[in-house]
Structures are given as C-alpha cells and as structure tokens.
Amino acid sequence: MYRNTMAIKKKSARLGAVSVPAEILFHIIIGGFGLMCFIPFIFTIIISFTSEKSIAVNGFSFFPEEWSLNAYKYLFERARQVAFSTVSSVISTSVGTVFSVLICVLYSYAMFRKDYKLRQFITFFSFFTMMFGGGLTATYMVSKNLLGLYNNYWALIVPLLVNPFNFIIMRTFYQSSVPDALIESAFIDGSGEYRTLFQIVLPISLPGIATIALFNMIAYWNEWFIGMLYIDKSKLMPLQLLLVKMQQEAEFVAQNSGKIGSISAHMGPVPTESLRMALVVIIVIPIAFAYPFFQRYIISGLTIGAVKG
Amino acid sequence: MSRALTTKGPSIKIKSTKKTLLLTSMALPGIVWLFLFRYLPMFGIILSFKDYRIYYQKPSLINNIIHSEWVGLKNFRFLFVTTDAWIMVRNTIGYNALWIVLSLVISVSFAIMLNEITSKFIAKTYQTMMFFPYFLSWVVVSYFVFAFLSQDKGLISHMQQNAGVPVTEWYHDPKPWPYILTIAYLWKNLGYACVLYLAAITGIDASQYEAARIDGANKWQQVIYVTLPHLKTMIIIIFIMNVGKIFNADFGLFYSVPMDSGPLFPATQVVDTYVYRALRNMGEIGMSSAAGLFQNVVGFICIMVANTITRKVSPESSLF
Structure with a gap:
C-alpha cells in the first residue's frame, strides 16, 4: 500500500519533468561543479592534518601517508602572532559590523522617507560615489596622512563603514516592507522620528537588517587589502593579512634561505606548509558553518540588489 | 497630509523643520563618511597633474600638494x-x-x-x-x-x-x-x-x-x-x-x-x-x-x- 502511493507520487513528480537520462546528465554537471566548489577546501583540511614529513616526500596529497595534529597544536599553543591576528579580526569584524549596520539603517531610512526635503540630495550624494571617485592613490593619502588611519584599529574599521550599495538594498527593503500609512499613523500618535525608526520600522525590517549585517560581517572578515595599505604593526594584522604576509614570507624564505623575516621571528621557526593550511581552515570554518543558515537572507538581498541596483 | 498641516500655522512649520533636522541627523554619519572618504579624495585628482614632492619645511599632505610642481599631462604620457x-x-x-x-x-x-x-x-x-x-x-x-x-x-x-x-x-x-x-x-x-x-x-x-x-x-x-x-x-x-x-x-x-x-x-x-x-x-x-x-x-x-x-x-x- 505504502509503496503504491510512493510510486504514484513519484510518477506525478515526473510529470512535466525532463527525461530521466537528461536529469542524470544534469546531476553529473551541476553536482560535479558543486563538488568542485567544495573539494579545494577539503583538500586544504587534509593538508593541514598531514605530517610535514609526508608533505616533504609526497607533496600535497588527498591520501597522505602520515597524519598529524602538529599544525593545530602549534597554532593554538605557540603561535602568538595567530592569537594577535585572531583578536584583531574579531574586534574589527564585530565593531565594524555594528557601526556599519547602524549607519546604513539610519541613512537609508532618510533616503526612504518621501516627505524628507533633502531626500534626493542624499540619494544622489551616495549614488554618485558608486560611479566616480578620486581613485586609490588619493584615497590612500587622505586616509593615511590627513585622517591618521595608520597602524590603529580605526584603519581596519573606518574605511569599510559605508557601502552605497547596501544603502540601496536597505532602502528597497523599507519600501517593500513598511507601508507609508504605518509611518503616518505613528506620527499622528506623537511618535518622534527616532522612535518611529527604532520601535516601529526596524522590527518589521529584520530580514533586511540581517542581510546587511551578513554582507558587512563577511566583508570585514575577508578584508586584507586595507590592512595591506594601512597596517604595518604585526600585532594589528587581521588573519587574512597574516595569510598574505606568510605567502610573501614563504617565498622570501625560499629565495633567501637562512634569512628569517619579522613574522617568522614571532612564530619561532619558519611557517610550514601544514601550518599555513591550518590557518586557512581556521579562517574558512566560521564562514562554512554560518552561510548555509543565512543563505536565504543573502539570496533575497542579492536579488533586490541586482534588480534595483 | 502634510499640505493640510502646513496651512495650520507657524507651529507646524517648526515641526516640519524639526523633522528635516532630525532626518538629516540620521543621515549625518553617512554624509560625513562619504565626504571624507569619497569626495575629499576627488580633489586628489590634481595629483595626476603634479610632480608630487614632500615639502620639507612643513611636511603635510596639503603643503606637499601645494608646493609640488605642475607638470601638465606628463604623468599621462x-x-x-x-x-x-x-x-x-x-x-x-x-x-x-x-x-x-x-x-x-x-x-x-x-x-x-x-x-x-x-x-x-x-x-x-x-x-x-x-x-x-x-x-x-x-x-x-x-x-x-x-x-x-x-x-x-x-x-x-x-x-x-x-x-x-x-x-x-x-x-x-x-x-x-x-x-x-x-x-x-x-x-x-x-x-x-x-x-x-x-x-x-x-x-x-x-x-x-x-x-x-x-x-x-x-x-x-x-x-x-x-x-x-x-x-x-x-x-x-x-x-x-x-x-x-x-x-x-x-x-x-x-x-x-x-x-x-x-x-x-x-x-x-x-x-x-x-x-x-x-x-x-x-x-x-x-x-x-x-x-x-x-x-x-x-x-x-x-x-x-x-x-x-x-x-x-x-x-x-x-x-x-
């Protein structure tokens, strides 16, 4: 009986679907690409658990001869630089996300309010910067020499605070989820601008805020370029920048064996292959675990951004 | 609705000014950031037409730019x-x-x-x-x-x-x-x-x-x-x-x-x-x-x- 209904269900699901061989082909193509997207990360995990000796003899391999936990032991026990960098990444990501979301929520609310006199001006004011700018050189010199963003936490946080694209996404969210009548009735009830925003508008715009917060969080966590521009002190280097420096350093060490640069001095011996891969794993793990849960929000945000952007 | 209110007298006008001010205060952090990090560097375009040198008597970004020599389109050549x-x-x-x-x-x-x-x-x-x-x-x-x-x-x-x-x-x-x-x-x-x-x-x-x-x-x-x-x-x-x-x-x-x-x-x-x-x-x-x-x-x-x-x-x- 049960089998029978299953068979019927299956049949009805097949109605209007492509033929079975075609679907198998689709599974091979799409599933194959899906696997390809994940395999390099799994490869990196395997390398990070491979013993140095195996790497030296066989190179990187999916099936190492000898496993080892040494990279992680070293990472957690002795690598002071990694501890500094983790702190730096966590601080800049958390502080940066909070403030960038706050700025975005406020600015896009002003952009959203139809009865705000300067609405058109502030919309254009942010939009124009998406099309034209002073370029990297001038931005770099203004930030470093005029605003003092150099070798401090501000340098890791402030340059990423605003993204006009997020303003547009957030404004579109307000437009699609907050009816004008709601705001009008709030004012008739005597609610002020800030109270209306924080007590009435924000609670119904939570999906929008989640989207923006995620975008910002990922942007801060993945940032290394501004670190490369404004950070020289190794204590302040975020994890991603540490990866860049290790890459450069490994090449440097390979080319000038015997000399040891500043970072390796902090870490003890020269960073080894499995150690660097272990660091990659530690950076990717939070993203790999978080994004499937937030995927829905991200897709909705991206769809709005792509269509209305 | 706002049109109906504005006819009611000066107190409403104050209210609408207050609203504009409040909303502007919301946009202000963003405005300041955009000005400092996006609009100010636009003046840096003049760097493309100058031979940028550090002005040793009083080195600062603005002094350096002012005292650097104009070179026209040389940088573009x-x-x-x-x-x-x-x-x-x-x-x-x-x-x-x-x-x-x-x-x-x-x-x-x-x-x-x-x-x-x-x-x-x-x-x-x-x-x-x-x-x-x-x-x-x-x-x-x-x-x-x-x-x-x-x-x-x-x-x-x-x-x-x-x-x-x-x-x-x-x-x-x-x-x-x-x-x-x-x-x-x-x-x-x-x-x-x-x-x-x-x-x-x-x-x-x-x-x-x-x-x-x-x-x-x-x-x-x-x-x-x-x-x-x-x-x-x-x-x-x-x-x-x-x-x-x-x-x-x-x-x-x-x-x-x-x-x-x-x-x-x-x-x-x-x-x-x-x-x-x-x-x-x-x-x-x-x-x-x-x-x-x-x-x-x-x-x-x-x-x-x-x-x-x-x-x-x-x-x-x-x-x-």
Whole structure:
C-alpha cells in the first residue's frame, strides 16, 4: 500500500519533468561543479592534518601517508602572532559590523522617507560615489596622512563603514516592507522620528537588517587589502593579512634561505606548509558553518540588489 | 497630509523643520563618511597633474600638494607610449569581456538545469555547495590554487612528475595564466550568478509551462519560449551593469592568486594592480593617480553609456 502511493507520487513528480537520462546528465554537471566548489577546501583540511614529513616526500596529497595534529597544536599553543591576528579580526569584524549596520539603517531610512526635503540630495550624494571617485592613490593619502588611519584599529574599521550599495538594498527593503500609512499613523500618535525608526520600522525590517549585517560581517572578515595599505604593526594584522604576509614570507624564505623575516621571528621557526593550511581552515570554518543558515537572507538581498541596483 | 498641516500655522512649520533636522541627523554619519572618504579624495585628482614632492619645511599632505610642481599631462604620457600601459588595458578589458559572456552563458544554463532537478532537497544542496566560494576571500582562494600548482609540492606538479612530463613552472610561466584566472573567476562567481537566475526562474508562473505543454512544446522549446523571455530583462540588466564595470578589475584575483609574481605580469597585470604597485612599490604618486584617473573617467563613460542603453531597452531597470 505504502509503496503504491510512493510510486504514484513519484510518477506525478515526473510529470512535466525532463527525461530521466537528461536529469542524470544534469546531476553529473551541476553536482560535479558543486563538488568542485567544495573539494579545494577539503583538500586544504587534509593538508593541514598531514605530517610535514609526508608533505616533504609526497607533496600535497588527498591520501597522505602520515597524519598529524602538529599544525593545530602549534597554532593554538605557540603561535602568538595567530592569537594577535585572531583578536584583531574579531574586534574589527564585530565593531565594524555594528557601526556599519547602524549607519546604513539610519541613512537609508532618510533616503526612504518621501516627505524628507533633502531626500534626493542624499540619494544622489551616495549614488554618485558608486560611479566616480578620486581613485586609490588619493584615497590612500587622505586616509593615511590627513585622517591618521595608520597602524590603529580605526584603519581596519573606518574605511569599510559605508557601502552605497547596501544603502540601496536597505532602502528597497523599507519600501517593500513598511507601508507609508504605518509611518503616518505613528506620527499622528506623537511618535518622534527616532522612535518611529527604532520601535516601529526596524522590527518589521529584520530580514533586511540581517542581510546587511551578513554582507558587512563577511566583508570585514575577508578584508586584507586595507590592512595591506594601512597596517604595518604585526600585532594589528587581521588573519587574512597574516595569510598574505606568510605567502610573501614563504617565498622570501625560499629565495633567501637562512634569512628569517619579522613574522617568522614571532612564530619561532619558519611557517610550514601544514601550518599555513591550518590557518586557512581556521579562517574558512566560521564562514562554512554560518552561510548555509543565512543563505536565504543573502539570496533575497542579492536579488533586490541586482534588480534595483 | 502634510499640505493640510502646513496651512495650520507657524507651529507646524517648526515641526516640519524639526523633522528635516532630525532626518538629516540620521543621515549625518553617512554624509560625513562619504565626504571624507569619497569626495575629499576627488580633489586628489590634481595629483595626476603634479610632480608630487614632500615639502620639507612643513611636511603635510596639503603643503606637499601645494608646493609640488605642475607638470601638465606628463604623468599621462606613459599611458600612451609604453607597452606596460597597453598590456594592462588589454588585460583588464579582455578578461572582463570574456568573463561577462562566459559567466552569463554558463550560469543561465546551470540555473535552468538546476531548476529541472526533481528532488528539491538535492537541488538545494547543489546550490549551497556552488554558493560557497562566493564567501571566500581571494587570499584564501590563492592558497587553494597553490595547493594544486605549487612547484615542488602541488598536486598537479606531482602528477606531472609521476607521469614523467616536465613540470610546468606555474608561478614563472605566464602562458597558462589566462586559463587559470578564468577558472578561478568562474569557480568563485558562477554560484552567485546562478542563484540569482534561479530565483528569477522559480518566480515564473507554472501555468505558463502548462499552457506551453498543452500546445505541444517539448522541454527545449519551453526553455526557448518561456524561460528565456522571462529572464531577458534580468540578463540585460546584469550584462549592462557588468559592461559598465569593464574597466575595473577584481584586484584580489589578479594580485593574490598569481601570488604577486613578477614574471606573470604580462598575463596578470591589470589597471588596478598597476595603480597599487605604482603607489606602494615604486612610490610613483603622480603616475599611479594618473592611471587611476584614467580608469575612473573611462569607467564613468562606460556606466553612462550603459545606462543610456538600458533606458532605451527597458526604462524601469535603468540606474538613473
């Protein structure tokens, strides 16, 4: 009986679907690409658990001869630089996300309010910067020499605070989820601008805020370029920048064996292959675990951004 | 409603002024940031026309700029006389043009295939897997690439060794890099584009397919006559937006994935990496900002042209 209904269900699901061989082909193509997207990360995990000796003899391999936990032991026990960098990444990501979301929520609310006199001006004011700018050189010199963003936490946080694209996404969210009548009735009830925003508008715009917060969080966590521009002190280097420096350093060490640069001095011996891969794993793990849960929000945000952007 | 209120007298006027002030105070943090980090640097355009020198009597950014000598268009000359400039312009536009077309074709076909997979759970799993690389930084990706291409330890190098083929010097030979960069770009960005198109496809009314089926359309015809026409606007918008950005390269991809390796520059140098290297490695402030200005002006023209075309094609989807 049960089998029978299953068979019927299956049949009805097949109605209007492509033929079975075609679907198998689709599974091979799409599933194959899906696997390809994940395999390099799994490869990196395997390398990070491979013993140095195996790497030296066989190179990187999916099936190492000898496993080892040494990279992680070293990472957690002795690598002071990694501890500094983790702190730096966590601080800049958390502080940066909070403030960038706050700025975005406020600015896009002003952009959203139809009865705000300067609405058109502030919309254009942010939009124009998406099309034209002073370029990297001038931005770099203004930030470093005029605003003092150099070798401090501000340098890791402030340059990423605003993204006009997020303003547009957030404004579109307000437009699609907050009816004008709601705001009008709030004012008739005597609610002020800030109270209306924080007590009435924000609670119904939570999906929008989640989207923006995620975008910002990922942007801060993945940032290394501004670190490369404004950070020289190794204590302040975020994890991603540490990866860049290790890459450069490994090449440097390979080319000038015997000399040891500043970072390796902090870490003890020269960073080894499995150690660097272990660091990659530690950076990717939070993203790999978080994004499937937030995927829905991200897709909705991206769809709005792509269509209305 | 506000019109009805304004007739009531001066107290309402104060109220409306207060409202403007309050809303402005909300926008203020953003306004200040945009002014400091986006508008102030626009004055830095004059750096392209100066021979930037440090003014030793009283060194500060503004004094340095004021006391540097005007050199007219000298900083721009290299853009038209050197082969370096030609290479970076060719690479920037060439890669972007190729990738716009490739990622459009592949991601639309992937989205259509993904939509045909009967098990929704498996389709979702594929989608999640494909989306993963989008969230990684190029630095992380460069380590992934390194795991395969490293000269002495990489998987591919080892396979070449075992097969008795001469090992390619991946980080010294520019020849394979157009392919490597293309694969890296598609690997990281296809999932994202595919998810966007899939969202649009699932939004298509099922009754349209049913009607097509009753009229005797096979699967292929349904795709041609129902799915693609529905995606048309979105494809055009994304296409035009990307064409507007054709002169801007993804810095991380071109800097980090080839590991900043000098011998690869013929295949990997783009305008963005040139501007960075001229600024940080060579200290060529003038030339760096001249190249940046050139990029900005050409980019601006591209966006304007793209937008004008969009307005003609589908007015509701133009940017402004």
